[in-house]
Amino acid sequence: MSGIVKNIRALTRHSCYFRAYSVRPLAVTLQKSHTVQQEPVHQQNLLSYTQTRFYSPEIKKTKPSEEEIKERVLKVCASYDKVTADKRLITPHERSYSAKPPLTLKLISERVLLVLQLYDKINPDKLNLKSHFINDLGLDSLDHVEVIMAMEDEFGFEIPDADAERLLTPADIVRYVGDREDVYE
């Protein structure tokens, strides 16, 4: 506030081009007016319009005294809880990763047969590991694509088309999945 007041006073004294900044650059403006005083001749040539811009004064934070710093450091040290500090420092020795359930050939074949039983175009009575999709179960190539897609969703990996067209019985699929997932028995 005092900075602005100073500026207005300087403004009324010198009808020059002024810019009032916040507290810190105040010294600059005053110095400018000082230099102008030294050349009174040129003052008349200057345009006698005044332009002021007021910016909000900076909030000056007072630097903390040494006493304050001491107090604050002691407060932080006092609140340093030894119990929690111990827990934090010791790194946990076990790491958790996410993993798929351990696969066996038996489990794979169970899952394959379950998915096929849920497929409504397949007769569950005729379904076993050796039944051919097209010849025995009466599916066509479009249904075969859907079956392969269901297998991809079940086991979570993509089966390329070149491999897919060779998988024509559930037994083939079980063996293929076993090869992909490195399940050997």
Place this chain on the structure above:
Amino acid sequence: MIIMTSRQQILKLYKTMLRESQKFPSYNFKQYAVRRVHDAFKENRSLTDAKFIENQLKEAYRNLDIIKRQVIIGQLYSTEKLVIENIEKNKK
């Protein structure tokens, strides 16, 4: 595999369209797209006219682009899940 017979091409297209249709965030669009793709391919199973097949293929590729675009738009402006979908998730 790079040299694809048209049969392989059609099957690959079927799979791609089904995969893209399942990406719809909206339950209604998803079910409609999956069902429509399935029915359309089933309907045109036994076609022999090569020109007609070519036209149908072009139409299918155009629809695949539509599906892809609408999936992205649906994901941009998605709404809450329907009650039916929550039941399906709970059943699983």
